[in-house]
Every structure is written in C-alpha cells, then in structure tokens.
Amino acid sequence: MRGRAGRCPEVSRRQCPIHCIVPPHMLREIARRGDARQQAWAWQTLTLSEQMRGQRLALSVIAAMGSTATGTKRRTIYDARNGSSLPGRLVRGEGDLRSRDRAVNEAYDGAGATYDLYFKVFGRNSIDERGMRLDSTVHYGRNYDNAFWNGRQMVYGDGDGELFNRFTIAIDVIGHEMTHGVTQYEADLEYQDQSGALNESFSDVFGALVKQYKRRQTAKEADWLIGKGLFAPGVKGKALRSMKEPGTAYDDDVLGKDPQPGHMSDYVRTREDNGGVHINSGIPNRAFYETAIRLGGNAWTKAGQIWYVTLRDKLRPTSSFRDAARWTVAVAKDLYGAGNLEQKAVREGWAAVGIRVEGRG
Amino acid sequence: MAGMKLTVTLDCDALPDEEAEHLKRLISAAALFEHPRSLKSASEGADRFQYQVMVEEGGRTKRIEMDESSVPKTCRPLLEYLTDSARTRPKKKSS
Numbered sequence: 001m002r003g004r005a006g007r008c009p010e011v012s013r014r015q016c017p018i019h020c021i022v023p024p025h026m027l028r029e030i031a032r033r034g035d036a037r038q039q040a041w042a043w044q045t046l047t048l049s050e051q052m053r054g055q056r057l058a059l060s061v062i063a064a065m066g067s068t069a070t071g072t073k074r075r076t077i078y079d080a081r082n083g084s085s086l087p088g089r090l091v092r093g094e095g096d097l098r099s100r101d102r103a104v105n106e107a108y109d110g111a112g113a114t115y116d117l118y119f120k121v122f123g124r125n126s127i128d129e130r131g132m133r134l135d136s137t138v139h140y141g142r143n144y145d146n147a148f149w150n151g152r153q154m155v156y157g158d159g160d161g162e163l164f165n166r167f168t169i170a171i172d173v174i175g176h177e178m179t180h181g182v183t184q185y186e187a188d189l190e191y192q193d194q195s196g197a198l199n200e201s202f203s204d205v206f207g208a209l210v211k212q213y214k215r216r217q218t219a220k221e222a223d224w225l226i227g228k229g230l231f232a233p234g235v236k237g238k239a240l241r242s243m244k245e246p247g248t249a250y251d252d253d254v255l256g257k258d259p260q261p262g263h264m265s266d267y268v269r270t271r272e273d274n275g276g277v278h279i280n281s282g283i284p285n286r287a288f289y290e291t292a293i294r295l296g297g298n299a300w301t302k303a304g305q306i307w308y309v310t311l312r313d314k315l316r317p318t319s320s321f322r323d324a325a326r327w328t329v330a331v332a333k334d335l336y337g338a339g340n341l342e343q344k345a346v347r348e349g350w351a352a353v354g355i356r357v358e359g360r361g
Numbered sequence: 362m363a364g365m366k367l368t369v370t371l372d373c374d375a376l377p378d379e380e381a382e383h384l385k386r387l388i389s390a391a392a393l394f395e396h397p398r399s400l401k402s403a404s405e406g407a408d409r410f411q412y413q414v415m416v417e418e419g420g421r422t423k424r425i426e427m428d429e430s431s432v433p434k435t436c437r438p439l440l441e442y443l444t445d446s447a448r449t450r451p452k453k454k455s456s
Contacts, residue, residue: 142441145448147362150430151405163448164363173362180407191407199407200364227363240363254448255365273411278364 070125074133075111077104080140080155087153088137103168107136107156110174110210117175117206117213118182121300122308127181134178138168147173149180162232163254170227175210176203187315194320196277201284202311208243209300219292219299225249243289246282262286264321264354283353284321291328291349295342302342306331325350329357362408367447387439388416394423396436402428412440 073094079101080088092104099105111134118124126132135153144157147167154177156167167173180203183189189199204226212222226249227240237250237258246260260282261267267283270276288307292299306328314327328346336342347357373381393416402409410429414436415422432440 143445145363146408146410148408149406150409160448167362176362177408184405203407230363240365254367272366272413273364281364 070131071119072131073112073115073126074131075108075115076133076135077107078135078137079104080137082139082142082158084141086137086140086150086155087135088139101138103138103156103158103166106166106168106171107138107154107174110168110171111136111154111178113171113214114175114178114206114210117210117300121209121213121304124182124308124312127178128185132181136174138166147177149177149184151184154178154181159230159232163235164230165232167230170229171214172204172207172211172226172228173230174207176207176226179203179206182206183311186312187319188317189315189319190317191274191277193275193277194280195318196274197280198284198315198319198321198324200277200281201288202307204241204243204281204285205288205304205307209304212298213300216298218297219289219303220296222299224289241282241285243282243285246286260285262353283355284324287325287349287353287355289349290352291346294345294348302336303345306335306342306346309335321355325355325357329359367444369443369447371443371446384442387442388418391433391436391439393425393436394418394421396425396433398423398425400425400427400431400433402430404430406430414440414443 075092075094076087076090077092077099078086078088079091080086091101092099092108099108115126115134118126126134137153137155138158140155140157143160145159145164145167147154147156149155154174156173156177157164158166180199183199183202189195189202191199207226208222208224211217212219215222224244225239225242228238230240231237231250235250235255236252237255239249241258241260242249246262247258249258249260251257259268259279261280262282263286264283268276268279270279273279288299288303291306292303295302309331310324310327314331315324319327328350329343332340332343332346347359350357371384373384376384393414412427412429412432413424414427415424427436427440
C-alpha cells in the first residue's frame, strides 16, 4: 500500500495505513524534535489506524520513535467538546500552564500521579515501559457516565450531574484506566469471565495504590474505596466499589445494590458484563486488600510489588483467579523468600476469599 | 468503569402522546429490525458500555446486543433517550 506522500519503510506494505500530505519521515522528525504542541500534532497524524490496533510489532515500532528518557512524562490532554470523536482538540501538553478547565487539570495531574507510582515504585517507564505518551480526552459524550481505555488512550465523561460527577474527579479512576493500558502491554488478560475480572481487579488495585501513594497512606489508613466522590449528591452510596468489603459500596433506588461478591462461594455466573468482569473482580480485589492488611505498612511496598511482578511476568491472557493466586504466592517467594511472612500473607489473602494455594508459609 | 446496570422498559401506549411519537420516531430511525442480533467489537479496550435493546412492534420482536464502539449511528439517538429515561425513572424496589 502506498501513501500519497510515500511508503512507510518500518511497516509492511500490506499493513501500512498512513496517508498524509506531510511525508511520514518528516512527521517522525517533528515527533522527535518538535515542541510539545508540534509533537502532539505529529503523533496525532501518525496515530495508528484500526488495522494496526493490537499489532504489537507495529505498535513497538511507532512507540520506539517517540520513546522518552526514563522518568520523563509526556502528557497530552484533549477536549472532545461533548462529542464522540477521539482524541479531540489538544488543550494541554506536557509542561503547559494549568487550564481553567478543572477536568483538564485533573486528567493531567492524575496521569502524572499514575506515571509516578509506576516509575518510582515499580521502575516502569509509562504504560508500555518505553515512555509512551499519555493521552487523555475529557468532556467525552453528553452526560456521559463513564471512563474507559480504548486501546490507545484514556477517555473521561462529565457525568450526568444527577447520578455521577465528572469522572476525572477521582484519581483512582484515572489510575484504573491507565492500568488497563499496562495490562494490555503485559499479561493482556482477556476481557471475559475470570481473566476479565482479573483485568478489572488489577486496575482497581493499582488505581487504589495511586490514591494511597499520593496521600502517603498506610494500608490501615486507606479507605479501599474505588471511585469515592464520583456519585452526585442524593445517590445512596460511598463509591463504585469497596475492595475491603465487596458488595457494600452503594444501595440506591436507581443504581441498585452493589452486586460484588467477596468470596468464591458467591461467584456470579452471568452472560452480562462479559461474564461479570466488574462484578467478580470483588474477589481478587478483596484478596489484595487482605494481603496488604496482613503485611502492614504501605500497600504498594510489598503487596503492590508482588501484584505488579505477577502482572508483568507471570500471567497470561486466559489466566484464572487460581492462576493469579498461585503466581502471587510464587512471586512472593521469589522476592522475599520461601515461608516468610510475605508469602504467608499472600496465601492467607487468597484463602480469605476461598482460594487455597497448597504449600507451607 | 462503574460496572452498573441501568434498565428501563417503555410502553408507547402508556406514554403521553408527544413522548410516544418521539420514541416511535427514534425506533423507526434506528431500524433495529435491519441490524444483526449481535454487534460486537473486536477492538482493544476496557470499561466500554454494552447495550441490550429489545423492541416489540406490530407483533414482531427483536433483541440486539451492542458494544458501545459498534453502535450504528442510526441507533445512537435511541440509546441516548433510553439511557436518559433509565436515569430519571425510579427503579421499583422488589417487595
């Protein structure tokens, strides 16, 4: 396939989606050398097409062109202006002055806080470990009660004002969505049934750790609530989910009752929600909480490290809860020694939710 | 993100005339009977909405499941209307 301005040497002819007036080699130079706005424009023009999405070889080539020095953040915030086209209009780049738009600033600060947790605690350079640019779009849709990861970026709605506030208001929501990106680049847990519930749980775990790290809270001090502050006044609920007590986060006339189980005996078998990925995530969520409480101190130090290494090195797309339990126990042994209190805490954490991992310690 | 389910059931015969006509126009424009029963997305991502819509009209019934990124443009106004309705009508508590 030949672009209007030339071919793309890095990507096979069959896969090359790039058609533009400015030739790709010039765009790559701008993406490398330009100022923040020029880089953002060049990247936007070079953005992968639907054909290239999920093809990691192509992704790694494009990502390599824009990889940053370790520890350098590259945040770009876009405004969808209540439409559904992504990414929208560029409104704030890395290092730019604060906006008058608080959603823009919250997305910017939250992406930075999430980057900092991953880099300073786990040594990870952005979502793809190569310094990938962190793109966020705010004001997506109309009265949009949601936030999501679309495979390339984070997207946030404003909420409808009656049930939900804007979704950038909760920093753990931002950490949650960015972690879907990390998962995509690591275990790539399939978004269905138990692997999907694990995918959701890892996002809640690291979203919670972003909040706790920002506040320098211990596991005991933390509230273990996901999305606290998201509900509009009048909604009967504390948050979207409780990692400490799944099923207790809300009970409202319109939203219903929090359906999350906290034990395998209450596992929900359903065809909805891709097999209940947002429902059954309560089980591994609580396993993490139970582990972190037993270890004490800051949850990101040991429990977070064990969970991160498991996600990065051990899990596969179809991993189950039992696989996650076995691997976190094994990683605890690798990191801290066999039979030590860390491995014991992980084993007990999973036992508390009804998943027993054989062995001592 | 929230993992919550909003449900609404609307009967045109029970709605005020103006609202009933509006809903009928949205249903007509959505052309639900012309779409396949499942519109799933193969793309990456997480926390997108999923919709299940069932319409009964003139003795015919059609049920469609749609992933947010696969929703046809013609269906979006109907889904927005249904979502707004689900938010504002109180859910009946079971006795």
